Amino acid sequence: MPARQRADARRNYARILAVAEEEVATRGADASLEQIARTAGVGSATVRRHFPTRRALLEAVSQTQIEALCARARDLAAGDGDSRTALLDWLGDVVAYSASIRGLAAALAHDGAGPDSLHENSCTAALEEAGNPLLHRAIGDGAVQADVTFAELITLVVGIALATESHPDPAAQADRLFRLAVAGLSPG
Incomplete structure (x- = not known):
């Protein structure tokens, strides 16, 4: 992730990644992106902005x-x-x-x-x-x-x-x- 991103964007990225690691470990690679967004407390668009593809x-x-x-x-x-x-x-x-x-x-x-x-x-x-x-x-x-x-x-x-x-x-x-x-x- 680029270091020049805003602090909130870096926090969102880190939170999404931490939640995604847990979801993938629990549910496999088909873990729900919507569930990852909900658990991370961000919108689906935020997840897609950081990770445009699965x-x-x-x-x-x-x-x-x-x-x-x-x-x-x-x-x-x-x-x-x-x-x-x-x-x-x-x-x-x-x-x-x-x-x-x-x-x-x-x-x-x-x-x-x-x-x-x-x-x-x-x-x-x-x-x-x-x-x-x-x-x-x-x-x-x-x-x-x-x-x-x-x-x-x-x-x-x-x-x-x-x-x-x-x-x-x-x-x-x-x-x-x-x-x-x-x-x-x-x-x-």
Whole structure:
């Protein structure tokens, strides 16, 4: 949020964001924007002025966790451990976070409108910037197929999160599906 906004606008933004974090944690990414406005004590127009789209609100709510995932990616990339393990550990964390809140996968999904649509999503763009070094290192080490793209990895994460939203234990099921996707169908 721009620092040059009026003090009341900054307070409204902070209050809306705090309420949105609670609502999204309780009701998922489809939390009512009208309820968020009522609970925050502001009008719907004020919520829309600060967050013109649901995606913008979800990105703001997700910012702290996305920053933590990016920091973890940078730490893993700076390490000298096995590149495939580092990439898969980090992707596992992204899967776990994506499955943690019903509907959150929509905040990571790109709309497919064009080759750069992935970059119109600040959460995914930040993850891509942080995760690409892990992917490129694993590709360079021959531990991952050379034609794998970050967009494909995010699509896999989003698909798993969407597929497990209604499961009684979405995090556990998402982890199982991610491990199955990585290991393939071959035994042992």
